[in-house]
Amino acid sequence: MINAWSLAWEALNGTMDETFPIQHEDDGLDYEVDMSTIDDQYAHHFAPIEKMDYEPKRAHFYKYHEEDILKDIEEYVSGTYKGHYTGNSHEYRNVQTLDLMASKDLASGFCQANILKYGSRYGNKDGKNKKDLMKVIHYAMLLLHFDGHYGEPSIPTNDFEQMP
Secondary structure (H helix, E strand, O other), rough: OOOHHHHHHHHHHHOOOHHHOOOOOOOOOOOOOHHOOOOOOOOOOOOOOOOOOOOOOOOOOOOOHHHHHHHHHHHHHHOOOOOOOOOOOOHHHEHHHHHHHHHHHHHHHHHHHHHHHHHHHHOOOOOOOOHHHHHHHHHHHHHHHOEOOOOOOHHHHHOOHOOO
16 A cells, blocks of 8 residues: 555655656647637637736845746646646546545645655756756645645545536
8 A cells, every 4th residue: 555654765765756657648639738719619628727816925025036936836836737647538637636646535645745756856866957846846835735724625526627
């Protein structure tokens, strides 16, 4: 049985990618295309990605590039929603692997393990790779969600059309 500790062990030892490789079969679909603009028949299955509904706070006293970093994080996280692994049939297109983990109470441990993985990988694989740090921040944001820091985490339902 895989648990957070075994995932953390793999992450700390740098063997996560070998032990648990991400496998993705090409299903011939182009996930970078905004499908809602192609055909009315498909528009209700593919909602366009919308801009954030808030105006970020700007502090006049930032001195460590925080404003630039926050902008990069927002762009990175928004961009990840075009590339997540989802189901193959149309009714499951919006169901991400993380949704399935959440349904089995595994999401929190998965997020913690990935924070360790990408945090320990930074500087060791591909040098000081900015993307590794973006992943650490994104998984930390997800962990804030799954551990209930912003209210009770949402649980996927059978109404997949309503999922983000």
